[in-house]
Amino acid sequence: MNKNNTITRNQYFFVIQSAMIGIGIITLASGVTKKAQQSGWIAVILAGIYPILCVLLSYEIYKDLNFVEYTQASEQIYGKFLTKIFTFLFSFNFIFLEAAVVSGLANELTFSTTKFLSPYVLIFITSALIYYNTVDGLKIIARLSELVFYLTIFIFLIPIYFINKGDITNVLPIVSDYGSIIKAIPTTFFAYSGVELSIAIIPMITNKMGTKGVGIAACIFTTTLYTFVTFVTILFIGWKLTSQLKYPFLYLVATTEIPVISNFEPLFIFIWGNKIFQTAACMHFGATYYFSEATKIPYKISCAVTCILAALLGLILVPEHNRGSITDKVMPFLVGYIILWLITAFLISKFKKVKKNAKA
């Protein structure tokens, strides 16, 4: 195993949460309120089952197989041919996610702070930076994730500013239609995606004791943050306007009145951009890892190849409405595939273990 690709247990927490929290936090509230109205935040909690399931099942699978590396584990479960296909699918999954995040960042920046830049230039520059970040392996990403987490943690306090400014009537009645909450869950998948990285990186953790707990902690942290942000957004601006805005959380940030600072929005984007960039880097690692495993091309070369692929895909997703409609269509399939892969792999690995025990 490459020494640059090992991380500690705590770094696993930072990687998982930074793979999830990114562009999704800004757009999340819009989609859920369109479907579930004022109960949108409940849909966000319910969708939080998906990342926990992901982290839990992938840990169990690797535990049954004594923490061998991904390809080895997959070959033990699915055989050689299927592994090839699945690895390619995983690689595509991450390339798509990375493209969506990078183009999302470019769209958001051209919308707000850097109006004078073309989104294509932004995609080009971000992709180059992501390549530089990822080319030396997971260790650098994990360290940067940790740093960015501490740098951006005060952003999590922004919603608190609004708690006593909102009106409780905006979130009442708490549930008016149960069916609509279930329908709203698929719109949150993009915000929670990225957690699939745990399937690749669990074998790279050096001290495996308590990995399960750390993974679940990262998921709960993300879910809490998302729920909090969505809830406060609905509390302050009501579901009707939230469902019509492109970036509800940015609107919320723009309404803060802080002395000295005339507009908090650019400052927020400047700091939050780091976080989004880190999300894209995590996804790029996933894309590169699976791509090099599938094609047997060395890691460093496939890093460049996937970078170009993601940038090209990102160019297609450039206007925000385009990106929204495509991700909404593609995400349920990707999530469905990953859940299916995980559950099947989990059942087969359990079955194999029982068989092995019976033999012994």
Added chain:
Amino acid sequence: MQRLKLFFIILLFLLFSSCYNRVSIEKLSVITGIGFDIGEDKRKIENVAEYLIFRGQNEIDRGVSLEIGKTINEANDYRQLNLKKNYLLGTTRAYVISEERAKLGIKDILDICIRDQERNLNTIMVVSKGSCKEIFEQKPKEENTMADEIKELIEAAYSANFFTNNAGVKHLVNMYYQEGRNIIIPAIEKKDSTIRIAGIAVFDKDKLKKIIPIEEAVYVNLLRNSDVKGNIAIVMGDYNKAVDVECISKRKVKVDKIGDKLKYTITLNIQGEIKLNTYSFEQQKDEKEIIEEINSLLIKNLSEKLKETIEKAKNDFEIDVFDIQKYAVAKYGRTDAIVEKIQEGFKDCEIEVVINSKIRSTGRYK
């Protein structure tokens, strides 16, 4: 090798992320106030802008320009034909909508304030009796610009007459979009050579319905807002026999269904402080007795006035000016049969006011 890569990436930033071909900052003008008005034929839009002119080091002057166009942004474009500098919209301090314009609808103003990313969401928005040009053409007395004066005026109103300082665009947008609510913003007017608050402007959806004059607006404010401050004067005869109570009011609203009608119970928790008392002046009464007497007087006086206001709101304004229908929507959900017709049903609903007042202090006098 590593350093070369880093150098290459830094070079990328330098090459691609510059403000090349953009207007430099000393060539920018600052717009402080914008007025939305309508032409006499009620088709063309008049757009008034107040902007700052910088001459030399410490000389700041201001100018007012009026442009006519079919839409707001067309008028803005025409402005560039006259102004010698490029202007910024994000620094605007106040928006003023003229009464005529507001009566025809402010949908475009709401839309442009949210959609246009350059505009600030915290800008104050008021309705003016009379035209916007009238307001902006006056000479500012206390501030550099009229827009600043409007802003200060609205912000200062918070400490009296039970006004809130929720007059920003974000509050307006919230009032428009949240269910069971109506837009209510302060209205200003030209008085002598300056401006003053004339009352509150009530909107039905996006159209101005009525400007409530300040005498009635005080009681509407008291019923509408929570955590606000104001003075209640109880006059028996003339000013030689009167009581002033400075009140801080907090309200709670409860909704019930009686048959097919809604019943609202507004509970006002008032904390009072006696500021003037010529009613029991120099009378050797027990402090407790005075407090109880004034308290009962206050409740009697207030409930009379509030009853009047409610009757007026039901029969005259015919719209929920008290911001109470949102509680009905929150309690029964928007699919409920009565709630669906809530706007028209306001005339028939029952509104009960419960006043819990408490005199906190009698001042230096006993």
